Amino acid sequence: MLAVHxxxxxxxxxxxxxRVLRRASWGVADQGLSSLTNFALGIFVARSxxxxxxxxxxxxxxxxxxxxGLSRALTSEPLVVRCSDRSELEWRQGTVAxxxxxxxxxxxxxxxxxxxxWTVGGTLAAPFLxxxxxxxxxxxxxxxxYAFFANGEGRKAFLNDALCAAVLVVLFGVxxxxxxxxxxxxxxxxxxxxxxxxLAGARQSGVVPVPQQARAWATRHRDLIPRYLGEFVASSGAxxxxxxxxxxxxxxATLGSFRAGYLLFGPLQVLFMGIGLVAVPELVRFxxxxxxxxxxxxxxxxxxxxxxxxxxGMVVIPMPASVGRAILxxxxxxxxxxxxxxxxxxxxxxxxxxxxxxxxxLAAARQGxxxxxxxxxxxxxxxxxxVVLGGARGAAWGLSIAVCLECIVWRAQLTRALGEVGDPVGxxxxxxxxxxxxPTFVEKCGDAAS
Numbered sequence: 001m002l003a004v005h006x007x008x009x010x011x012x013x014x015x016x017x018x019r020v021l022r023r024a025s026w027g028v029a030d031q032g033l034s035s036l037t038n039f040a041l042g043i044f045v046a047r048s049x050x051x052x053x054x055x056x057x058x059x060x061x062x063x064x065x066x067x068x069g070l071s072r073a074l075t076s077e078p079l080v081v082r083c084s085d086r087s088e089l090e091w092r093q094g095t096v097a098x099x100x101x102x103x104x105x106x107x108x109x110x111x112x113x114x115x116x117x118w119t120v121g122g123t124l125a126a127p128f129l130x131x132x133x134x135x136x137x138x139x140x141x142x143x144x145x146y147a148f149f150a151n152g153e154g155r156k157a158f159l160n161d162a163l164c165a166a167v168l169v170v171l172f173g174v175x176x177x178x179x180x181x182x183x184x185x186x187x188x189x190x191x192x193x194x195x196x197x198x199l200a201g202a203r204q205s206g207v208v209p210v211p212q213q214a215r216a217w218a219t220r221h222r223d224l225i226p227r228y229l230g231e232f233v234a235s236s237g238a239x240x241x242x243x244x245x246x247x248x249x250x251x252x253a254t255l256g257s258f259r260a261g262y263l264l265f266g267p268l269q270v271l272f273m274g275i276g277l278v279a280v281p282e283l284v285r286f287x288x289x290x291x292x293x294x295x296x297x298x299x300x301x302x303x304x305x306x307x308x309x310x311x312x313g314m315v316v317i318p319m320p321a322s323v324g325r326a327i328l329x330x331x332x333x334x335x336x337x338x339x340x341x342x343x344x345x346x347x348x349x350x351x352x353x354x355x356x357x358x359x360x361x362l363a364a365a366r367q368g369x370x371x372x373x374x375x376x377x378x379x380x381x382x383x384x385x386x387v388v389l390g391g392a393r394g395a396a397w398g399l400s401i402a403v404c405l406e407c408i409v410w411r412a413q414l415t416r417a418l419g420e421v422g423d424p425v426g427x428x429x430x431x432x433x434x435x436x437x438x439p440t441f442v443e444k445c446g447d448a449a450s
Contacts, residue, residue: 027275030277054183056124063131064131067113067135074101076143080360083098095150096207102140137199138195141195148201168193223365227369243259246384257392268308272305279301283360291362294358305354312346313339313343344400364420
């Protein structure tokens with residue numbers, strides 16, 4: 001009898017591992033597709049536009065990334081924390097409100113972008129007007145991605161992103177052949193493709209966003225949203241200040257070497273972001289079993305990501321110069337000089353990624369904000385002090401040491417959060433008393449590396 005139970009336990013663990021691995025693979029695949037699409041977008045615009053036009057696109061795209069971070073803090077992240085591993089009904093109720101909030105945020109910020117375009121005029125006018133018109137679709141489509149992963153349906157997120165990419169290719173092809181590929185039209189095509197994905201997300205899920213529930217959503221998750229917004233501001237602010245500081249103190253050549261070094265570790269960024277899409281909902285599922293299961297799973301994830309980062313560094317450090325120059329051209333030698341420091345930093349970042357996901361799963365927003373603010377201060381100080389003492393290499397080591405210190409803070413905050421565990425995620429539910437399911441179509445370091 002004991003042998004039978006032991007065999008069942010082994011089989012059960014294997015099934016769970018297989019499911020987790022499958023969901024994680026969809027996360028990496030989806031993030032890889034999303035990153036590839038954005039990279040191709042930048043290349044296409046750079047080849048199609050004048051220098052001034054590409055500068056205008058860069059400003060518009062930066063504006064989009066800021067609005068995207070704000071939207072995620074308001075909608076996607078609370079949704080993943082509170083509505084993962086729930087019943088289908090609870091997930092639908094939360095998704096109705098979260099996607100409705102994303103749509104409302106997109107409309108409000110889109111009007112703001114349109115006003116900016118109308119006010120400034122010139123080269124920026126058309127791109128900002130196009131962004132304003134399509135921002136609701138852009139933010140809603142991104143929210144669907146998180147909603148699908150919260151429900152363990154990463155395949156749907158990947159298919160949605162694939163649809164957006166296909167539509168974008170068609171629209172860009174039409175503009176290219178017509179010879180009217182202005183920056184405004186390119187932005188409109190990009191946002192239009194995302195809007196198609198946003199509509200498809202409603203079809204895939206059987207859920208229609210209800211913007212009128214935005215206030216109820218914000219009220220219901222008021223313990224999380226302000227702190228998630230604070231984390232976003234601290235993280236993005238630290239990234240920008242570090243980059244600008246390195247450029248101002250060390251000069252553009254130093255900044256170029258610094259950024260080129262991070263490009264060598266670009267695949268790790270895609271991997272970490274892809275795992276991040278899946279990690280929080282998966283850790284919420286482990287938390288349902290017990291806080292101990294959460295701790296063990298997050299620690300395993302931290303070790304795995306740190307090991308992958310170390311292994312990637314072991315590929316980059318001995319890379320032949322001929323291969324490196326084929327990748328980075330003339331910036332290879334200065335970028336390669338940073339490889340050891342960046343390997344250390346990315347390995348520590350792997351530990352932080354698993355730890356931060358556990359704190360998210362615990363809905364311990366206060367501890368997460370403390371760790372993020374401390375890490376941001378470490379990063380700014382490390383980058384600026386490093387560039388003063390040793391140029392690009394000094395900045396890389398300064399940031400890597402800062403990340404190692406931040407790692408200690410995150411682990412301490414996780415220990416504190418686990419000590420306060422009661423029913424952290426279950427305390428707030430996506431219950432029917434708060435949200436109403438809408439009508440259905442069918443019967444469901446800016447950081448230095450970005």
